[in-house]
Amino acid sequence: MDIQQNYENILRQIPADVTLIAVSKTRTVEEIRQLYDLGQRDFGENRIQEMVEKHSELPKDIRWHMIGPVQENKIKYMADFVHIIHGIDKVKRLKEIQNQAEKAGRIQEVLLQLHIAKEDTKFGMSAEEAEEILKSNPQQLYPNVRITGLMGMATFTEDMDVVRNEFRGLKNIFGDLQKKFPALVNLSMGMSGDFEIAIEEGSTMVRIGSAIFGERN
Numbered sequence: 001m002d003i004q005q006n007y008e009n010i011l012r013q014i015p016a017d018v019t020l021i022a023v024s025k026t027r028t029v030e031e032i033r034q035l036y037d038l039g040q041r042d043f044g045e046n047r048i049q050e051m052v053e054k055h056s057e058l059p060k061d062i063r064w065h066m067i068g069p070v071q072e073n074k075i076k077y078m079a080d081f082v083h084i085i086h087g088i089d090k091v092k093r094l095k096e097i098q099n100q101a102e103k104a105g106r107i108q109e110v111l112l113q114l115h116i117a118k119e120d121t122k123f124g125m126s127a128e129e130a131e132e133i134l135k136s137n138p139q140q141l142y143p144n145v146r147i148t149g150l151m152g153m154a155t156f157t158e159d160m161d162v163v164r165n166e167f168r169g170l171k172n173i174f175g176d177l178q179k180k181f182p183a184l185v186n187l188s189m190g191m192s193g194d195f196e197i198a199i200e201e202g203s204t205m206v207r208i209g210s211a212i213f214g215e216r217n
């Protein structure tokens with residue numbers, strides 16, 4: 001696997017207004033540095049501990065995205081550096097993020113994860129729950145937290161019509177909410193297998209791992 005060739009190939013397919021997050025979970029610090037040296041600055045991890053270790057070893061201008069489930073007891077370890085937490089699946093997570101962001105003296109950007117897939121195993125809230133949270137005056141309840149968008153994962157299937165429909169549904173929810181809450185600017189959807197479709201359907205952030213680094217073990 002030639003990381004540089006994969007990376008350049010992916011970059012060519014991503015419009016300038018879409019952010020590429022290189023998903024580096026399970027990858028070594030050396031592999032991440034190789035991509036860093038090619039200019040990549042946004043990296044995504046799904047385990048807090050692993051991200052914290054990599055953050056300590058790598059250049060500090062990397063923007064680290066937590067794309068996995070939010071393990072509440074570990075938020076404190078990333079609160080002083082994590083760029084965006086994508087996977088807010090329950091309102092109660094915001095409370096702990098508020099506590100830790102306040103301690104760290106930061107404003108923490110987060111995305112609400114919506115459940116759009118058919119699988120029950122995937123995390124996320126409904127559009128109604130997301131709207132409830134946005135209506136509850138979160139800036140006042142959680143002054144150190146900024147909800148700046150939505151995240152979603154499509155069903156794991158070969159059927160790209162299903163995937164497209166799920167992304168389109170999420171984009172519609174995003175569009176509706178954006179009219180009421182203009183602070184929503186990020187729509188995080190699309191992975192190695194479906195990022196082209198996600199971009200066609202309005203994604204602003206794609207999270208790509210194996211198409212850059214090769215298959216994970």
Ligand SMILES: *Cc1c(COP(=O)(O)O)cnc(C)c1O
Pocket residue numbers: 023025046067068153190191192193207208209210211
């Ligand atoms: C692993 C992961 C990705 C990247 O998956 P690839 O198929 O390797 O691109 C994207 N989003 C989330 C939430 C992930 O856990």
